[in-house]
Amino acid sequence: MPSSTVEDYLKCIYLEAQRRDGMLPMGALARAMNVVPGTATAMVKTLSSDRLVNYRARVGVSLTDAGTEIALQVVRRHRLIELLLVQVLGLDWSEVHGEAEALEHAVSDRVIDRIDAMLGHPRVDPHGDPIPSPDGAFALVGTVSLAECPRKVPRTIVRILDQDPDFLLFAEKNGLMPGQKVTVVSRDKSSDAVEISVRKGKKLTLGSSAARKILVDEAS
Amino acid sequence: MPSSTVEDYLKCIYLEAQRRDGMLPMGALARAMNVVPGTATAMVKTLSSDRLVNYRARVGVSLTDAGTEIALQVVRRHRLIELLLVQVLGLDWSEVHGEAEALEHAVSDRVIDRIDAMLGHPRVDPHGDPIPSPDGAFALVGTVSLAECPRKVPRTIVRILDQDPDFLLFAEKNGLMPGQKVTVVSRDKSSDAVEISVRKGKKLTLGSSAARKILVDEAS
């Protein structure tokens, strides 16, 4: 069985590689894992000799099929746990990411299957992140953000691309959660601002980097 | 924060010391922790320098107040998790001890408080083991076992002193669970047997070591 450290590295490589194209540079991995670069290099070498990643010195790292499989299991556990904490135990969606970070390594398949069943085989977690099925499949949703979707057309929020508790609390307070309606009123290039209106016509202005974190559905 | 290894040692010392009198010998600790004696000695020395245990070479180990406090927190987490797994997620009582062994180190106070609230501040776990309150207090129950309680008097089972899945499955199959009624019919010294009758007058014979694991209430 992989240690929880190995699980975290694989999950991190998987999630970081979503953004970027091919190989994940060691510097990015080290930053994401909060370790010094030498530590990332050392770890990646052992992952490589275990055939969990492909490593090319001074280029970067990518997951093998075996590594992807483990990463997806960890992501599945993480997101099912988040949903359990929100829906069954009543924690706030801003708190659950941190909690799940530890619990994802401590739940067995048996327990995760029970959680999955009790929640009715959910497809997404509280932040709209997709939950891989036991065999690693999942649907991709909402690839357009408030920073680029058409204006004046009401949309439904489907996903939030940030786990930071402060951002999530802000989002929650302003009704920016999956399922909520939102319309982009205007955008201004120079001021980098996106003006939106949420439920009850409440207006709100976001910087574009925040707007980019809020994904809405494709179909109007 | 103590590592999960330290938490397990402290919990183990706490639980093993329940049986025995004063100091727990290193051999007993090593056996209970599944490590070689030298490992237990080394660990206990570091616990001792952290003021979590009192250690006297060639005598044994006992918990300090600080050590007891940690041990009780771990026991509290363990037992609340067991109850959650049984009552909310529907796992069998024979499975939950093993699951809780890992989860007890991964749940935060925040999560454990929510579990406690959701379960209605329970006093005992699925095996009848008492759940310490956040400040470490708990009630002692059922100090008499089927091996020594009076015969022919119906009793209620309050606690099972064994976490072995096989034993628990056996007990479950025969209705030997907390809350169930049971009566000792007869005992035989030479054959070491305890004959009991459970719900619906079903008869069953236990060896005395098994009988000693089933605790019943004091008052008839």
Place this chain on the structure above:
DNA sequence: CATTTTATTTTGACTAATCAAACTAGATGG
């Protein structure tokens, strides 16, 4: 192209947790 900067790798060291095996300190007992 030679030089400087930056990213990555290497080297050397450390901590926590463990085991195997050699070594006592006490108890047991003739």
Place this chain on the structure above:
DNA sequence: CCATCTAGTTTGATTAGTCAAAATAAAATG
């Protein structure tokens, strides 16, 4: 009391995961 047994302790290694700092490769720049 000496010999032996046994439980417990020491010593010497090992593994996983990490950091600091030196070394180096590659990229960027004048």
